[in-house]
Amino acid sequence: MNGVEQVVERIEAGETPDCMSCGEQIAAALIFNRMDWLPSAYTHPLDAINRLGENWFQMVMEYRKAHQ
Numbered sequence: 001m002n003g004v005e006q007v008v009e010r011i012e013a014g015e016t017p018d019c020m021s022c023g024e025q026i027a028a029a030l031i032f033n034r035m036d037w038l039p040s041a042y043t044h045p046l047d048a049i050n051r052l053g054e055n056w057f058q059m060v061m062e063y064r065k066a067h068q
Contacts (some may be wrong), residue, residue, distance in 0.1 A: 004059040007020065
């Protein structure tokens with residue numbers, strides 16, 4: 001299970017994004033289409049994606065593609 005799958009599992013188990021790391025919050029916001037979950041320093045999705053980094057962004061995109 002990769003990091004993105006773990007984030008999804010934690011959210012589905014009832015954990016709130018504010019208990020997660022910055023990168024995990026961004027991943028959760030993008031996966032669940034909840035821009036209100038973005039950390040306050042990254043209110044624009046493009047800034048958040050840039051902060052997420054290439055590897056995590058790729059995992060988010062692969063997860064989304066597989067679960068549409």
